Amino acid sequence: MIRVWAAAILIWGSVTAPLFASDLTHTLLSFEELQGWDEDRHEEALEVFLNTCPDMRDPDWRSLCALAQQRPPAKSFFELFFRPVKIEDDRRPLFTGYFEPELNGSLTPTVRHRYPIYREPAEAKAANPWYTRQQIETGDFMRGYEIAWVDDPVELFFLQIQGSGRIRLPGGRMIRVGYGGSNGHEYRSVGVELVRRGVYKAHQVSAEVIKNWVRRNPVEGQALLWHNPSFVFFRRIDDVPSDQGPKGAMNRSITTMRSIAVDPAYTPLGAPVWIEKGGATRINRLMIAQDTGSAIKGPQRADIFFGTGAEAGRQAGKLRDPGRMVVLLPIQRAYAMLSEQL
Structure with missing residues (x-):
């Protein structure tokens, strides 16, 4: 899911730029050092790896993909042909979550469905920046650009945060929309704004808290959403069945609790990544780096895909935990990376 603004930006604002490569350290680990490795369902991770590895271009990855397509025993495959490498700098590890929203909508405007997806x-494509969010939502120059209409302006705002989602039409049919461009204005965090106003403390702010506050305070809430001048346009995505996950940065469907968004400057897209997430609910699991996000910066930073719908959104919105991520690299690549560090 190519999200323009991840949840962390929504709440916490911009993220520090990456450090120079010389500030990185690479540590080779054994599989015995990965907490919970033996208990994971490695065959699930192998299936997700197979979904995107044919699109990896480097020869070592292509060779491993060809071998994986023969469906070897999954745990042995990863242990024999990969080595765990922890890539880190001086930034603290951080895991957050994201999801695919599901909104109620219609292909024609109705009394209930009054808020357009454009x-x-x-x-807008030619100008940078174009009109602001407030100008787009209150002007009359967007007629004819509607894809669908939804029943909740707050959920529509958060659809733009995530960058893609599903629209449930009357009768139950689904359509999917994905990122189709923006108005070019810099994003302003509404969560940070609520903290600045003294409405909440920083640790209290989450997506659900913001939604509830806007709904309880409709006039001030609308002004709060307009505080963010950035506006996202969409496109219909009709080549992904509604029962599959949205497309990630590798242009393939991502998988609930097995796909993560990473910073590709440090973690190759398509690579297996061992996750050890701390916090109240621990996660030790092999996932696949198949997506990116504007807030995902650094070698120990990942966004976990929680799936589609309201419950996935609640779980993803609460996640902000420390931990450790370890990239599984082809053996020769792993040792070459270590030798370059010496």
Whole structure:
């Protein structure tokens, strides 16, 4: 899911730029050092790896993908042909979560469905920046660019945060929309704004808290959403069945609790990544790096995909935990990386 603004940006604002490569350290680990490795369902991770590894271009990855397509025993496959490498700098590890929203909508406007999802006009594509969020939502120059109409302006705002989602039409049919462009304005965090106003403390702010506050305070809430001038346009995505996950940065469907968004400057897209997430609910699991996000910066930073719908959103919105992530690299690549460090 190519999200323009991840949940961490929504609440905490911009993220520090990556450090220079010379500030990185690479530590080779054994599989015995991975907490919970033996208890994971490795065959699930292998299936997710197979979903995107054919698109990896480097020869070592292509060779391993060809071998994986023969469906070897999953745990042995990873242990024989990969080595765990912890890549880190001086930034603290951080795991957050994201999800695919599901909204109620219609292909035509109704009394209930009054809030349009727009595709990008050519004028917006040519200009940088274009009109602000408030101007787009209150002007009359967007007629004819509607993809669908939904029943909740707050959920529509958060659909733009995630960058893609599903729309449930009357009768139950689903359509999917994905990121189709933006108005070019810099994002302003509404969570940070609530903290600045003294409405909440920083540790109290979450997506659900923001939604509830906007709904309880409709006039001030609308002004709060307009505080963010950035606006996202969408496009219909009709080539992904509604029972599959949304497309990630590798242009393939991502998988609930097995796909993560990473910083590709440090973690190759398509690579297996061992996750050890701390916090109240611990997760020790092999996942696949199949997505990216604007807030995902650094070698120990990942966004876990929680799935589709309201419950997935609640779980993802609560997640902000420490831990450790370890990239599984092809053996020769892992040792070459270590030798370059010496």
